[in-house]
Amino acid sequence: MGDLPVLNLLPDEFYEQFLSELAVNRTDDAIRELMPLENRPGLISMLVGKPNSSSFPITSLSFTAQDPNDASKEIAIRLTPEELEVGLQYSPTQGVPEFVDWLYKLQEVSHGRKRGEGWKLSVGNGSQDLLYKAVTSFVNPGDPVFLEAPMYPGVIPLFQTIRCNIYEVETDAKGICSHKLRAMLESWPASNPKPKILYTVPYGCNPTGMTATLERRLEILALAREHNFVILEDDPYFYVYYGTAPRPPSYFSLEREQPDVGRVIRFDSLSKVLSSGLRLGFASGPLTLMRAIDRHSTNANLQPNSMAQILVISVLSRWGHDGFLTHTQRVSEFYRAKRDVFETALRRHLTGLVEWVTPESGMFMWFKLLLTEDDDEEGDSAAAIRTHAFERGVLALPGTVFLPSGRKTAYARASFSLLEPPQVDEALRRLKDAILDARSAAKK
Ligand SMILES: Cc1ncc(COP(=O)(O)O)c(C=O)c1O
Structure with a gap:
């Protein structure tokens, strides 16, 4: 990727309009808010009620993983005492730092989005966990939402439970019908609020298997800007693309070239390529919206599973990003x-x-x-x-x-x-x- 243009990021205040009442009212967890300070050199922390890991019965963990360059070969992995300790202990809300660092780099490799450029990444218990937290953080009961249809049935009950006013956006062999969405928006009654979010699965859509074309994606991004909505890019099949045409760039990648940046939250999943049982997914998006998701995590389940993250990063750090892509x-x-x-x-x-x-x-x-x-x-x-x-x-x-x-x-x-x-x-x-x-x- 050549020299990247300077990004015109939407300001933090812009996102206030997208937060649900639940998200606005949610307060920080007093302990988790202070946890990053524990890393200060020389500081003696009496902050968190972390159990003493010397009382934990698991004393070592060894396993094997495939060599990504030759699946018939196995790599033997034994967690170091430090890794084991992290895996058995509470860890930061957004994810185990080493794992989060690796994922930031993956977003740069796969989508050209660099860390520090006005977006944030958080790990969840599968992308489903993050989708649930995102939707409840952005949508109030009765709010209108755009959902592509047919769609992943795992999130339909979520939108129905919040009693959203659902507007289906048709899809066809070229993915989401952006022209139909344009027609809907251009004839939108002035007295009705327009949806604040659009949910779409851009590659290998569950259930249709369709991948949205580049033209459709660009039109959706333009509509998001013209009509002020955020795109929830739910993308567990990105790494399972086998089309004959080159894979089009993601919304998260394409929005980098837009006149303003920050209308996409991308949901990645490790379920389809590493393990569905480990329950690991990650979301990447604008800081304010991602902080609302993190706050939900601190209230709901504190953090994603530390051991699952340690197991995966102990494999990924040996593989490297190239090895992951080969896999x-x-x-x-x-x-x-x-x-x-x-x-x-x-x-x-x-x-x-x-x-x-x-x-x-x-x-x-x-x-x-x-x-x-x-x-x-x-x-x-x-x-x-x-x-x-x-x-x-x-x-x-x-x-x-x-x-x-x-x-x-x-x-x-x-x-x-x-x-x-x-x-x-x-x-x-x-x-x-x-x-x-x-x-x-x-x-x-
Ligand atoms: C479109 C879509 N989104 C999200 C999920 C949930 O994935 P995860 O296992 O990461 O929670 C699935 C699972 O099948 C899916 O098909």
Whole structure:
């Protein structure tokens, strides 16, 4: 990356309008606020009620990890006494410093965003934890929000519980339909407040598998500026991109070139490439908004799990950023192969019964069930998937669960991450029978 332009950062006060009442009223944790002072040389701290680690029963931890350059080789790792101590102890709200430092560097490598340029990074118990904290920090009950649809169903209940006024933004094979969002915004009734946030999954969207094109991303960024909203870029599939075209830059990266910077909060996840059980994700965004998320953490669960962070950084520090990227490349090749097997079997068993667009990232196939002979009528996949497919011995999700409105749709989602080729073949053979069952039931 060449010389970077001087950034026109939005000032801290700008973000006050984006904070929910909950976030404004939330106060700091008196102890955690002072914890950074403990690092002052020579200081004797009597601040925190940290248990004395000599009373902890775990005395060593050794494990092996893959060599990123040769997955058949293993690297032996034994935590040093200092690492073990950090892992077993309370640690800072935003994350274990060594891990946080590594992640800042990763954001620079992957998105061209440098530490100290008006943004902040915090670790959470998976990106889901940070998404929950972000939404409750930015949205008041009844507030309007833009959600791309179909969308990740894991956050629909969150927006519904806060009783948000949900405006769905359509997506298609090129990702989020920025032109449709523009049309919505340009005809917005003057008496209605416009949404303050837009939620989108930019690569390998769950469930559609679509990746938003560069043009769409740029238009969304322009709209965010023109109509004053913040983009929640939920991106667990960034490192699982296997499209043939080069991966377009993230919103977080692209906004660096915008006339003003600071309308994107990016949510990364280590779940799809390192471990989903360790529950580690991280968010990167404007200082004021990230501090609101941290304050929620201090109130809710104090911090993400120290040991999970130590385990991961002990691997990542040996791998380096290049090693991590080599590893993620291998992971994305793995899912590309899974996708190919699935798509071949789809063609074999379901041609004429379903329609789909080939996903370019992630682990999902989103397909439309052709349940009626009438092309104009949108069928409903719910019975075919919930009843007929289940009876035939195959489980998938009907598309309605991915729509905040819960309206009927002919689409369904199948995850291909775990299945071996014979299982894919059998599952899709059963699905074919289920669709034929649903078709005959519809005729009765
Ligand atoms: C779009 C999307 N966002 C967030 C998550 C949650 O990820 P994490 O495991 O990091 O909490 C998922 C998990 O499947 C997802 O698909």
